[in-house]
Amino acid sequence: xxxxxxxxxxxxxxxxxxxxxxxxxxxxxxxxxxxxxxxxxxxxxxxxxxxxxxxxxxxxxxxxxxxxxxxxxxxxxxxxxxxxxxxxxxxxxxxxxxxxxxxxxxxxxxxxxxxxxxxxxxxxxxxxxxxxxxxxxxxxxxxxxxx
Numbered sequence: 288x289x290x291x292x293x294x295x296x297x298x299x300x301x302x303x304x305x306x307x308x309x310x311x312x313x314x315x316x317x318x319x320x321x322x323x324x325x326x327x328x329x330x331x332x333x334x335x336x337x338x339x340x341x342x343x344x345x346x347x348x349x350x351x352x353x354x355x356x357x358x359x360x361x362x363x364x365x366x367x368x369x370x371x372x373x374x375x376x377x378x379x380x381x382x383x384x385x386x387x388x389x390x391x392x393x394x395x396x397x398x399x400x401x402x403x404x405x406x407x408x409x410x411x412x413x414x415x416x417x418x419x420x421x422x423x424x425x426x427x428x429x430x431x432x433x434x
Contacts, residue, residue: 293405295412300391303426309358321421373407
């Protein structure tokens with residue numbers, strides 16, 4: 288087995304509470320507003336399966352809730368579904384951490400896979416900034432930044 292992996296780390300500070308941010312991340316009606324029209328389906332319990340569907344109904348990603356500690360930490364096993372070259376890379380891990388930071392919450396996302404030069408990690412490195420920008424805008428102003 289190799290120790291090589293690919294990883295994308297993204298940090299944002301959002302003027303909100305941890306509870307409001309957690310709710311936005313885990314409530315389908317809110318998620319759809321900032322996640323480029325996509326929605327999660329799960330019961331958000333450790334060991335549960337989850338799916339992410341695009342706004343046109345296509346299945347984008349699947350996985351399992353590995354850890355959940357509301358409103359502090361969420362760890363997901365993540366596998367892309369509709370682009371064959373990304374699906375073939377297998378399971379990735381997405382860690383989401385929320386920490387109080389004054390009148391804001393520090394949101395840290397670490398998306399990683401046990402594969403060097405991962406195409407999946409390259410893809411999520413373009414997606415996460417858009418999603419988090421929308422999330423920040425939605426929670427701070429009620430508006431969406433990126434379609």
